[in-house]
Amino acid sequence: MAEAGQTTDGPRYRRVILKISGEGFCNVGERGILMDSVLHIARQTFRAAQHGTQIAIVLGGGNILRGAQFTSGNSSVHEATAHYMGMLATVMNGLALQDAMESLGCDTRLMTAIKMDGVAEPYIRRRARRHLEKGRIIILVAGTGSPFVTTDTAAAQRALELDADALLKATRVDGVFSDDPEKNPHALLYSDLTYEDVQRQNLRVMDQEAIAKCQEYDMPILVFNFRKDGNIERAIRGDRVGTFVHGAKSG
Ligand code: UDP
Numbered sequence: 001m002a003e004a005g006q007t008t009d010g011p012r013y014r015r016v017i018l019k020i021s022g023e024g025f026c027n028v029g030e031r032g033i034l035m036d037s038v039l040h041i042a043r044q045t046f047r048a049a050q051h052g053t054q055i056a057i058v059l060g061g062g063n064i065l066r067g068a069q070f071t072s073g074n075s076s077v078h079e080a081t082a083h084y085m086g087m088l089a090t091v092m093n094g095l096a097l098q099d100a101m102e103s104l105g106c107d108t109r110l111m112t113a114i115k116m117d118g119v120a121e122p123y124i125r126r127r128a129r130r131h132l133e134k135g136r137i138i139i140l141v142a143g144t145g146s147p148f149v150t151t152d153t154a155a156a157q158r159a160l161e162l163d164a165d166a167l168l169k170a171t172r173v174d175g176v177f178s179d180d181p182e183k184n185p186h187a188l189l190y191s192d193l194t195y196e197d198v199q200r201q202n203l204r205v206m207d208q209e210a211i212a213k214c215q216e217y218d219m220p221i222l223v224f225n226f227r228k229d230g231n232i233e234r235a236i237r238g239d240r241v242g243t244f245v246h247g248a249k250s251g
Contacts, residue, residue, distance in 0.1 A: 012238045013165040015054040015132060018045065019155035020170045022063030024226055025093055028172065031063055033096050041170075041232065042100035045137065048236035049106065054132040055236065056162055058140045058155040059097065061089030067147065083147030087114060090151060094120065094141035107136045113145030113154070125161050132162070152210040159219050167219055168235045169206060170226035175243030176205050193245045205245055214245075221245040 024041055026034050049055050067083030074082075091112055098110045109131045110120040121127070123140060131138050143154040152169070159167040178201070179187035190197075195215035198205050205211055205223060214221055224235050224242030234241045 012051075013053050013236065015056070015162065015164050016236055017056050017058055017155050017159040017162070017164045017167045018170065018232070018236065019058045019060070019152065019167060020226065021060040021151075021172075022089065022093055023060075023172055024063075024170060025096070026063045033063065033093065035096065035100065038093075038096050038100045039103075041226065042097060042104055042106070044226075044230065044232035045236070046101060046104050046106045048233040049135075049137055051237060053236050054135070056128065056132060056138045056140055056158060056164070057097070058143075058151055058158055059090045059093045060151040061086050061093060064089035064092060066150075080147040084114075087142040087145070087147075090141040090143060091116065091119065094139045097139055101137060101139075107134075108139055109136050110139045110141065113140070113142040116142075128158075129162060149209060150207055152206040153213070156206070156210040156213040156219065160213065160217050164219070167214060167221045169221060169223045170232060170235070171223060172225065172227055174225045174228075175223045175241075176203050176245065178203075180204075190243050191240065193243060194248055195245060196248070198245060205243075211245075215247070218247040220247075 020041060025037050026032050045055060065086050067079060067086040070082040071077055071079045094110045098108050101108045111123040111128055112120040113123045115122050128138055140158055143151045144157055155167055173181050174189055176190050176193060177187040181187045198211060205221065222235055222242055222244050224231055226232055231241050
């Protein structure tokens with residue numbers, strides 16, 4: 001396990017999953033969709049794609065609605081219903097991102113895990129792979145299509161089934177810390193962790209379910225700050241920005 005400040009050049013990826021939380025689509029502390037923020041993400045991703053990496057983006061919906069938060073103290077909505085609402089939120093984000101990317105001249109496909117004819121094409125694994133092979137950026141929305149999980153789990157699931165080389169998790173902090181950096185100014189930033197380190201120290205990387213899947217299949221995860229200009233491009237290029245989480249052998 002290494003600590004903050006150490007950076008080494010990583011491998012160039014052939015195919016990645018880029019997980020972007022809904023918070024990337026609005027200002028800190030706000031909600032909704034801000035097209036300037038969407039365009040900022042679109043530009044960086046498009047630039048990275050021009051270096052040849054195949055990119056599948058899994059979008060969150062937390063800027064609009066998170067199922068678990070929506071139902072806490074609100075018993076008039078079944079929690080499953082709220083999770084479906086959360087999944088629909090990711091579709092709205094996807095529509096915004098697709099138009100932003102296409103306004104830059106980037107070839108994209110929006111694929112949804114909940115069938116929605118007339119809005120987006122259904123997520124079909126073989127078709128998704130085909131789009132990637134043709135150099136299109138695919139935007140994957142509606143999570144897994146099932147309630148009670150988050151889009152982190154969807155990102156892990158898609159990374160495995162699409163044979164990605166890494167799962168790149170874009171967040172608003174610099175990586176994985178020893179404590180919550182927004183509350184504890186002395187929290188340490190890690191540059192390199194094994195899945196075992198994460199579990200032993202109970203570190204917040206992704207949902208338990210998502211991290212367990214990545215560990216089981218040795219899928220490396222890079223957690224990095226998307227708000228720093230150029231970071232999305234660097235992460236996709238294979239630079240070790242943020243924290244790299246991997247199995248004992250793959251570091
Ligand atoms: N969601 C779900 N199943 C999935 C993915 C997402 O039910 O497979 C719901 C869940 O309620 C979640 C919401 O959609 O809170 C929005 O996704 P998420 O919270 O992961 O968004 P992010 O925090 O990444 O913006």
